[in-house]
Amino acid sequence: MSRILVLGATSAIAQAYARRRAAQGASFVLAARREDRLAAIAADLKACGAASVETFVADLAASGEIERNVKDLQVRFGAPDEVVVAYGVLGEQAQAEADIALTRALLETNFTSAALWILALLKDRPEKQAMTIVGIASVAGDRGRGSNFIYGSAKAGFDRFFEGLQQKYAGSNVRIVRVKPGFVDTPMTAAIENKGGPLWATPDRVAADIERAVAKGRRVIYTPWFWWVIMMIIRHLPWFVFRRLKI
């Protein structure tokens, strides 16, 4: 059965995904900052049918501690055969533009630390150990937009990084699944006014798509699927149209 390491296990999408995998009897190592919240999620996953659930308390965005954390994980729990990179912060664009330190934190959390985590995990991986790595990026990374380019560019970097790994490991026992969710109704998006409507998906809807993508070994998915169409259009809008859009 799968042994899944979830980085950012308290995120709503990660939680919904873990519930689905728990029902199939997977084992988990849940990593996040808050011990009490991890404990609540661990209890829930056990009740859902998880074979075992361990928790690992760490600040995942702290780039300096990643190598030590990976060693620690390896010693305590062995190598996972699936890693889900689910943590991230949306941040507030205008605020971040005015505050360089905040921008740095957003970039570190959403891109730098995530890239380092994956490199460290791959470096320490036993050669024969097959591994699936699920990277949860965002449609926001598909084209730079004035309203959201700090988060967007970090997620774009994240997705390029995973794309590169995908090519490097093509044909090996390391599989990379890139996930690009659209609007998801989670605490991360709580500050967005007028949430709701046909474009908004539940975390479970996104989790179901990820589950299918992992099972089928897809390289990249948009979730829900219609974001593929939307982003195809947005990516190809000519400049004279795009520059006028307030998105």
Added chain:
Amino acid sequence: MREVSSWGRLGRVPHDVVRPAFLDELGALPGTAGAPLLCYGMGRSYGDVCLNSGGRLIVTDALDRIIRFDRERGILRAEAGLTIDRLLRVTVPQGWFAPVVPGTKFVTLGGAVANDVHGKNHEHVGTFGAHVTALGLLRSSGEMLTLSRDENAELFAATIGGLGLTGVMAWVELQLAPITSAMIDTETFALDDLADFFKRAEESRHWTYTVAWIDCLAKGAHTGRGFFTRGRHAEKGDLTVHKPPRLDVPFDAPGFLLNTQTISLFNLLYRHRPFVLGEKRMHYEPFLFPLDAVAHWNRLYGRRGFFQHQSAVPMANAFDTTRKLLELTAEFGEGSFLAVLKLFGDEPSPGLVSFPLPGATLALDFPNKGESTRRLLDRMQDVVLGAGGRLYPAKDATMSGEAFRTGFPAWRKLEAQRDPAVMSDFWRRVTAEAA
């Protein structure tokens, strides 16, 4: 401020909405804001028990984790936002079922406790609250209390059926019922009239689940015509979990969709649909939650929404009162889409202000046509009160304060236990002139 409505969709009311994702966030909620607060689960109550105009609404649907599940004894403790839908997904494969389920599984445990909901098995097992072994309640004083029959017993009794007024429910622990199959053995009979219903109900007392569907457009000698269905958990079969809704109503239906003619047609087709009568083995989903197959079915009533009347009257007056209510409905021709009739048993609820009483309960939906619908509902209320009965707060949008206070004489005890930071539109409405 965000606009929120209840299941009846009679209006959209602005609220300061917060949606905590973890129990630790609850601690910061009560007491901080000056405005009163109220918990809101899935919004499946029909009127205003789940609304708090201009105040704070704590939406609990993300607090849906299981805290502990004892598979040997069938005791489950979960955060109060867990839905019966998700509960069944986890417990059915293990051979455990919710002891009491309302007509939809899209309700939270907190909502089920707050409204002390009942199911088609009330005669045997009483209300939902009768199976609650303990509750975690956060008071605005900052205290997190454990409530049970032995611990904080008064507050426990006030919280069951307490309409969410005693504080913020953090978790619910309940005793599940064992099953060996997800299937239900059912039998359905045609009913010629109301006397037929009482006869069938009497002879079906040993069946776990009983319910009748009544054609409320039938008049005179035909009053009470419909179907009677009874069921019990089958002994053999798989423990397969239900599927998600198959259909959805994506937007409001035009107001004219449900009128007397279309409803007559529906009732006619429903009555004459093939293969309905006789013995059948079916999954619990279509038997217990027939309307859950269509997500957002409340949109069928159009933009103006709809009312529901659900009353309970003591057994001694059950026949006459039910007859009167059905006659009134037929006479007014407001067009009820669905009328459900069943008997309540005499199993007492541990709750202070609980709706069921030994007797009969009738539930009818009415599209909101404004004044004329309200007039009918008022008339029905008077009939119910005259028979020593009461109306169900979870379904109600129109009952008078007097009707509530007469029907639920223990309401003052609930008011005494109410958390001072908590309020609802319903409670304001029915207690205003008594203050």
